[in-house]
Amino acid sequence: MKKKSQKIYFAVIMAFLYLPILYLIAYSFNDGKTSVWKGFTWKWYSALFNDAQIMGSLYNTLIIALLASVIATILGTAAAIGIYNFKGGVRSAIQNVSNIPIINPEIVTGVSLMLLFTFAGTLMGFEMGFWTVLLAHIGFCTPYVILNVTPRIKQMDSSLYEAALDLGCTPVQAFFKVVMHELMPGIFSGFLISFTYSLDDFVITYFTRGSRFQTLPVQIYTMTHQRINPKANALSALLFVVIFAVLIISNAVSSRKDKEAAR
Amino acid sequence: MKSKRPFAVSVRNRFSLETRKRRSESNAGIRSKRPAIPYLGWMLVFTIVPLLMVLYYAFTDDTGVFTLSNFKNISDYSHIFLYSLYVALISTLICLVLAYPLAFSISRCSERKQSIIIMFLMVPMWMNFLLRVYAWVLILQSNGPLDTMLSFFGIHLSLIGNTGAIVVGMVYEFLPFMILPLHAVMSKIDDSLIEAAQDLGCNGFYVFRKVVFPLSIPGIISGVTMVFVPTASTFLVAQYLGGDQLMIGDVIERVFQFNHNDGSAIALVLMVAILGFLVLMNRFGDKEAVGR
Amino acid sequence: MKRILCLLTVILILVLSTAAIARAEKTEPDSDYVDLSDTERVVNVYNWGEYIAPGDDGGMDVIAEFEKATGIKVNYTNFETNEELYNVLVNSNSSYDVIVPSDYMVSRLREEGRLLKIDFNNVPNFKNVDERFRKGEYDPTGEYSVAYTWGFVAMVYNTTMVDGEELSGFRDLWERRGQHDVVMFNNSRDAMAIAMQLCDPPIDPGAKNFSEEDIERATDKLVELKENGSLNRYVMDQVFAEMEGDHSAMAAYYAGDIATMMDNNENLDYILPEEGSNLFVDALCIPDCCKHKKNAEAFINFMCDPEIAAANADYIYYGTPVKAALELMDEEYIENELINPPEEYRDKCYTFTNMDDKSYALMQENFIKACTGKANVGAKSAVLVILGIVVLITIVLIILDIRRAIKNRGRIYKL
Numbered sequence: 030m031k032k033k034s035q036k037i038y039f040a041v042i043m044a045f046l047y048l049p050i051l052y053l054i055a056y057s058f059n060d061g062k063t064s065v066w067k068g069f070t071w072k073w074y075s076a077l078f079n080d081a082q083i084m085g086s087l088y089n090t091l092i093i094a095l096l097a098s099v100i101a102t103i104l105g106t107a108a109a110i111g112i113y114n115f116k117g118g119v120r121s122a123i124q125n126v127s128n129i130p131i132i133n134p135e136i137v138t139g140v141s142l143m144l145l146f147t148f149a150g151t152l153m154g155f156e157m158g159f160w161t162v163l164l165a166h167i168g169f170c171t172p173y174v175i176l177n178v179t180p181r182i183k184q185m186d187s188s189l190y191e192a193a194l195d196l197g198c199t200p201v202q203a204f205f206k207v208v209m210h211e212l213m214p215g216i217f218s219g220f221l222i223s224f225t226y227s228l229d230d231f232v233i234t235y236f237t238r239g240s241r242f243q244t245l246p247v248q249i250y251t252m253t254h255q256r257i258n259p260k261a262n263a264l265s266a267l268l269f270v271v272i273f274a275v276l277i278i279s280n281a282v283s284s285r286k287d288k289e290a291a292r
Numbered sequence: 293m294k295s296k297r298p299f300a301v302s303v304r305n306r307f308s309l310e311t312r313k314r315r316s317e318s319n320a321g322i323r324s325k326r327p328a329i330p331y332l333g334w335m336l337v338f339t340i341v342p343l344l345m346v347l348y349y350a351f352t353d354d355t356g357v358f359t360l361s362n363f364k365n366i367s368d369y370s371h372i373f374l375y376s377l378y379v380a381l382i383s384t385l386i387c388l389v390l391a392y393p394l395a396f397s398i399s400r401c402s403e404r405k406q407s408i409i410i411m412f413l414m415v416p417m418w419m420n421f422l423l424r425v426y427a428w429v430l431i432l433q434s435n436g437p438l439d440t441m442l443s444f445f446g447i448h449l450s451l452i453g454n455t456g457a458i459v460v461g462m463v464y465e466f467l468p469f470m471i472l473p474l475h476a477v478m479s480k481i482d483d484s485l486i487e488a489a490q491d492l493g494c495n496g497f498y499v500f501r502k503v504v505f506p507l508s509i510p511g512i513i514s515g516v517t518m519v520f521v522p523t524a525s526t527f528l529v530a531q532y533l534g535g536d537q538l539m540i541g542d543v544i545e546r547v548f549q550f551n552h553n554d555g556s557a558i559a560l561v562l563m564v565a566i567l568g569f570l571v572l573m574n575r576f577g578d579k580e581a582v583g584r
Numbered sequence: 585m586k587r588i589l590c591l592l593t594v595i596l597i598l599v600l601s602t603a604a605i606a607r608a609e610k611t612e613p614d615s616d617y618v619d620l621s622d623t624e625r626v627v628n629v630y631n632w633g634e635y636i637a638p639g640d641d642g643g644m645d646v647i648a649e650f651e652k653a654t655g656i657k658v659n660y661t662n663f664e665t666n667e668e669l670y671n672v673l674v675n676s677n678s679s680y681d682v683i684v685p686s687d688y689m690v691s692r693l694r695e696e697g698r699l700l701k702i703d704f705n706n707v708p709n710f711k712n713v714d715e716r717f718r719k720g721e722y723d724p725t726g727e728y729s730v731a732y733t734w735g736f737v738a739m740v741y742n743t744t745m746v747d748g749e750e751l752s753g754f755r756d757l758w759e760r761r762g763q764h765d766v767v768m769f770n771n772s773r774d775a776m777a778i779a780m781q782l783c784d785p786p787i788d789p790g791a792k793n794f795s796e797e798d799i800e801r802a803t804d805k806l807v808e809l810k811e812n813g814s815l816n817r818y819v820m821d822q823v824f825a826e827m828e829g830d831h832s833a834m835a836a837y838y839a840g841d842i843a844t845m846m847d848n849n850e851n852l853d854y855i856l857p858e859e860g861s862n863l864f865v866d867a868l869c870i871p872d873c874c875k876h877k878k879n880a881e882a883f884i885n886f887m888c889d890p891e892i893a894a895a896n897a898d899y900i901y902y903g904t905p906v907k908a909a910l911e912l913m914d915e916e917y918i919e920n921e922l923i924n925p926p927e928e929y930r931d932k933c934y935t936f937t938n939m940d941d942k943s944y945a946l947m948q949e950n951f952i953k954a955c956t957g958k959a960n961v962g963a964k965s966a967v968l969v970i971l972g973i974v975v976l977i978t979i980v981l982i983i984l985d986i987r988r989a990i991k992n993r994g995r996i997y998k999l
Contacts, residue, residue, distance in 0.1 A: 035397045042394055042467075046416045049427035049464065052437070056430065104331050111328020118989060123332070129339050132570055134525030136541045137563045140548055140555060141342035144349060147675055156677035168338045171331065187323075229420060232527070240672045241628070241661055246420055251662070253426040254532070257825050265423045272418045280411050284404070365949075371963035372956050377970075434831045450764060453816060535764070536810060536817040538956050546955075549671050550948045561971065568974035575981055 057262035097166035098223035105174025139236035157239030174219035181215035349556035380524035395474035453535025477511030621878035637899035688936035706881035709888035717905035729867035733902035753857035770818035772951035806954035840902035860932030
């Protein structure tokens with residue numbers, strides 16, 4: 030009895046989470062612009078792929094996400110190692126400042142960066158766009174990398190590094206073969222989190238993009254805040270499929286790993 | 293924090309001077325503070341300076357002279373501030389009530405099942421947040437599916453353009469952020485603890501009050517923080533679903549379009565309120581942890 | 585800890601002083617202007633939403649046509665209101681080559697020296713532009729702008745929800761009490777103008793300056809629209825979704841767009857409000873941040889080509905100042921009251937002029953307050969109390985933590 034009510038509750042929540050998305054997707058096939066069903070069509074998909082602006086902003090988003098997450102990963106890993114060597118009060122002070130972009134409301138981070146960039150822009154004569162968005166994204170990604178790498182450093186046995194040196198490694202070799210190897214899971218998850226946050230960020234991008242540079246979330250904003258736009262539905266369908274595929278694959282990979290580990 | 297220093301020292305003494313020298317040089321790699329320098333500079337420029345600029349703009353007028361009048365100006369938006377807190381509070385509570393039993397029942401499943409369920413919970417979370425709000429606009433709009441269905445039964449309600457619609461949108465956006473931390477904590481509660489309590493004669497409610505609830509408090513706290521902060525400060529959700537009702541994030545964006553000083557003042561107030569809230573929550577969490 | 589505090593103070597001082605310096609010396613406009621048109625074949629156009637023929641439904645894709653004819657690539661972006669355009673030009677350091685402000689914004693930009701003179705040798709098609717539109721109050725010499733469209737504000741309503749016979753003018757928008765189905769301009773200038781017409785006694789929306797009291801009264805009128813339950817929401821381009829989707833009953837909007845809406849939804853009809861309304865011209869201008877002036881002039885020239893102007897007007901349904909284009913239009917366009925209002929209605933209309941800075945700022949500020957409603961004393965004091973308590977408790981906690989930290993020499997606190 031109890032089991033059954035649990036199952037029903039679970040189904041209700043899942044319906045709440047999924048029905049709106051499925052509704053969006055269903056209407057991407059609607060041959061008409063309103064909520065009245067007028068027949069099946071693929072035309073919004075072809076319109077989507079032929080829309081140079083949307084494709085351009087998809088490209089921008091991917092480039093920004095890739096660059097921002099790679100740079101944030103390098104910057105953050107180095108920072109995590111360095112910060113770990115500070116002591117007590119200073120270290121926690123640095124960590125707290127580093128966490129500001131995570132805990133601060135996004136809109137405050139966004140407007141504060143906008144103030145900085147407009148100020149620096151008038152001073153040095155550049156306009157907001159690709160570079161300011163990239164800087165902003167690195168800024169909010171790096172703390173996540175640090176948060177993911179730091180626990181790994183704590184766990185790492187520092188004598189491993191020394192052992193590598195004693196066995197004849199150069200410091201560089203020892204660093205990449207031993208330390209990096211130990212930190213890799215943390216670095217990797219930091220990278221992934223950065224990448225997804227950067228892909229999905231709207232608020233901070235909105236304030237730092239100037240007025241011409243478009244990323245996909247900003248494009249979605251311009252598409253949906255004015256009127257109903259079936260292209261947005263088509264886009265959600267594609268995003269949904271991609272996300273679903275990625276999660277299923279990653280889940281399958283990790284469960285296989287678990288099984289192997291169990292053996 | 294505690295290293296195995298005594299052991300390390302005793303081992304180290306056996307090495308020759310040369311090795312030791314080589315090591316102390318190369319130890320720079322992982323024992324040095326230097327790798328943090330680029331990021332420290334970065335934080336200075338891209339975290340601290342922008343916040344100081346907010347501070348500067350909030351306390352000056354448009355000629356750069358110190359003034360408090362910005363705060364007097366923005367007091368006209370007080371009710372929006374209160375409204376945002378209200379919406380955030382309601383949404384957080386609803387999320388908590390919806391998520392708690394769900395997280396608990398998930399945490400009692402087998403590990404394999406848990407990871408699959410969590411994956412399914414995360415898919416909607418990864419969708420672009422504007423598209424998720426947009427979905428609700430389509431569903432709730434007049435002549436939309438829900439409206440048609442209700443009017444079929446002779447019920448005529450305006451489903452969009454009110455606080456209810458905003459709350460629905462918020463709960464939809466942030467429910468996973470409540471479920472995940474709750475689940476993370478609850479999955480660590482050992483079944484045997486609950487069984488032990490039952491064996492000792494506790495009924496369901498008592499098990500909950502004495503075992504499950506105290507152990508889940510850290511999860512509640514991080515869930516509440518993760519939902520409350522973004523709901524109070526987010527912008528656009530209200531613009532999409534709330535009709536003419538704006539929230540504090542929307543006001544910041546609007547005011548910033550023509551007045552950086554007033555805008556900074558609102559942003560500053562919001563930031564102080566949120567940081568204060570976080571410190572309180574954190575403290576509360578600490579107390580609970582210590583109290584046990 | 586001390587060192588960090590010192591560092592912070594130094595930074596604070598640095599930032600404040602540089603900010604102050606930057607404030608003091610506003611950058612002068614560049615005298616040695618460099619035109620990149622020949623090396624970069626692009627033109628950055630910043631226009632209103634839904635304001636150029638996109639080539640849907642068999643019409644002409646004006647931008648693609650321009651790119652084909654000249655080989656210049658168009659970067660086309662949209663703004664929603666004149667004020668947004670102005671803020672972007674002033675604050676964002678973005679560079680645009682062609683912008684399309686309305687009359688009053690043209691004069692504002694021109695008076696502030698933010699527009700470049702157009703070289704009419706590069707715009708031979710200017711000869712096609714009707715004499716009436718070659719210069720206006722907003723640009724007395726006609727050197728800075730080329731009219732793109734002209735139009736006026738009218739009202740649209742949904743015949744299934746409102747009886748058209750009973751409508752007379754803007755005042756009926758305020759009479760949808762409790763229905764929450766009126767949509768109103770989401771920009772300070774247009775919304776305030778309508779409110780001013782309805783104030784008692786009315787305020788002339790075309791005035792150059794407004795007293796604080798005038799703006800206050802207009803704000804109260806807008807607040808009334810919200811508080812008596814007439815208003816659904818303030819919108820700009822969203823008005824299409826609201827009206828075409830039968831979600832709202834009535835709106836005041838630009839007449840050309842009303843004609844577009846009526847094409848898409850046969851339940852819609854319009855009236856010309858008896859109070860009269862705003863008559864406007866939107867003009868192609870070259871802002872001083874332009875980097876491709878020749879390309880910009882080529883674009884402006886292209887838009888004055890009769891065939892192009894005709895194809896464009898046929899889509900956007902606004903009046904075109906290109907006289908030769910009118911001859912190419914069908915009767916339906918010429919006779920449409922929303923595009924060519926009758927003379928006696930035009931006499932009732934007014935045009936906007938550039939306001940002084942104070943009125944401009946006040947109007948925008950008060951418009952947000954009209955959107956949100958104003959806070960009462962209770963709300964203000966409640967916020968003060970909440971903030972006060974939060975700050976107080978936080979400070980106490982931090983002090984306690986620091987004391988504990990000094991005792992333990994441990995970490996201070998972790999968020």
